[in-house]
Amino acid sequence: MTGLSRDVAAFQAQSAFSGTGFTTSESEYVVSHPVRRKIIRILIFLGSAGITSAIATLVLTFIGKSAEEAKQNFILLLGGLLALYLFVRSKWIDRMMRKIIRKLLNKFFPSLKIYDYNQLLGISKGYSIAQIKVRKNSWLSNKTLRELQLDKEGVLVLGIYRKVGEKEVYLGAPSGDTKILPGDLIVLYGPEEIILNLSKRVKGIKGKIEHEEAVEKAKIRAMQEEMELKGE
Numbered sequence: 001m002t003g004l005s006r007d008v009a010a011f012q013a014q015s016a017f018s019g020t021g022f023t024t025s026e027s028e029y030v031v032s033h034p035v036r037r038k039i040i041r042i043l044i045f046l047g048s049a050g051i052t053s054a055i056a057t058l059v060l061t062f063i064g065k066s067a068e069e070a071k072q073n074f075i076l077l078l079g080g081l082l083a084l085y086l087f088v089r090s091k092w093i094d095r096m097m098r099k100i101i102r103k104l105l106n107k108f109f110p111s112l113k114i115y116d117y118n119q120l121l122g123i124s125k126g127y128s129i130a131q132i133k134v135r136k137n138s139w140l141s142n143k144t145l146r147e148l149q150l151d152k153e154g155v156l157v158l159g160i161y162r163k164v165g166e167k168e169v170y171l172g173a174p175s176g177d178t179k180i181l182p183g184d185l186i187v188l189y190g191p192e193e194i195i196l197n198l199s200k201r202v203k204g205i206k207g208k209i210e211h212e213e214a215v216e217k218a219k220i221r222a223m224q225e226e227m228e229l230k231g232e
Helices: 006-018 025-031 034-062 067-089 091-108 192-200 205-230
Strands: 127-133 156-164 167-172 185-191
Touching: 006 025, 006 034, 025 034, 034 067, 067 091, 127 192, 185 192, 185 205, 192 205
Parallel strands: none
Antiparallel strands: 127 185, 156 167, 156 185
């Protein structure tokens, strides 16, 4: 519900609930988000209370009991653990619980529906989001987005920050007629290698050649991605 993959969410939830506090880079990623941190805090609290209750119940199960009663309680305990194990491992139960929990969270905690933009935007797949400060000698400077044809390189301009007097104005999803000016801070999404090249690309023949090379790379990358989609 907060955008994490199922495997990562399950591991971190079990770690918090059991009180093991297993530390990985993923755990740092989890606690850096306020909603996820709140969930982890609740799981730690419930886990601590659950362990205390379990220990107390276990002790009371055998204290002051005869050998026969202790044996019966031990068998019941094993039976209960087995039933709990089967309950947890049941895929049908898992599907039903997920549906119920999702409905409850959507109804009572709509703010929990937060997306993991790293995952959605394919940051781990070679794509990146970056900000570029446009210099006077930049290949991007004083050209419209239609003239730049960054989309042919596989790069999208998500927004532009521009100083207007004493204020900084943000233009989201700019059109093709929008001109990039020196001093603009542009927000780009695309292959990390291409964006890095764009930040260094200067005016002139060299910049034009780099643009043409990037367009050719984008065509090859598009073909590769299409083949992957087809399972070839």
